[in-house]
Amino acid sequence: MRIGELSRRTGVPARMLRYYEEQDLLRPDRAVNGYRIYPEAAVYQVQQIRGLLDSGLTTDIIRRIIPFLDRPDDIHLHPDCLTPELADLLRSEAARIQQRVECLSRNRDRILAYLEAVEAAKLGAGR
Amino acid sequence: MRIGELSRRTGVPARMLRYYEEQDLLRPDRAVNGYRIYPEAAVYQVQQIRGLLDSGLTTDIIRRIIPFLDRPDDIHLHPDCLTPELADLLRSEAARIQQRVECLSRNRDRILAYLEAVEAAKLGAGR
DNA sequence: TGAAACCTTCTCATCAATGAGAAGGCAAGC
């Protein structure tokens, strides 16, 4: 599919899809006329990228971890592909992500607890 | 404590502490000479703010949810303090935070699963 | 053939978070 359709289907402006390509997060083919051609899987990939960006990861980090997300093939599974430095990078990124998860979970719980407490107070006050 | 100590204890540049104040995330007192005076609790507050910023929340959102995090008192517990609009804001923010949590958790798991798979392959290959 | 709807690249602008420095006031120690 071309960039317009991908944009409509993901809700991400074409401008941003070109930017993600520039950042090496997407690698569309090119038609003979130069138009970008995306495979069907790009829809999911873009949603994935959006989710990670919205969660506060940078394009730089996303670029580095994206090859290891969702690999049904085992191209990357050969032990030699994983240098110790790369393994360290992945482990530390996983740890950083975990920290974010904990921070966000904690505060989500606090917001919900507050809402529940007020709700309970409202009922208790008989109104 | 003054801004320098708070900066040292949190690792956040004084420049940023002034910025957070400008964004109304912190409200230090002022000494007679104009110096900012922070209570002990500011250390935790700053760590909290940093965590949320690192998780991709904006200062604007943080400002709006911060009054509802960590309220041991019940100043805000009176039902009248919670307008329906405010309750909606909090619920929708909690939902957005939940989305981030799910996205991050999913991808953390994928990274860890990848690392484990390679580890297993390494052992299986007898090396 | 001509208009409409796409696409291309390039450029300039914005916004939030942050870095960095100048110019100057205050305070503690020698």
Add this chain to the structure above:
DNA sequence: GCTTGCCTTCTCATTGATGAGAAGGTTTCA
């Protein structure tokens, strides 16, 4: 008193993710 270190405000710059528009080529369809 002077130096040193911390504080103040103000200003300018940068970086990453976006928005937006120009100028021009391509496809489609009537």
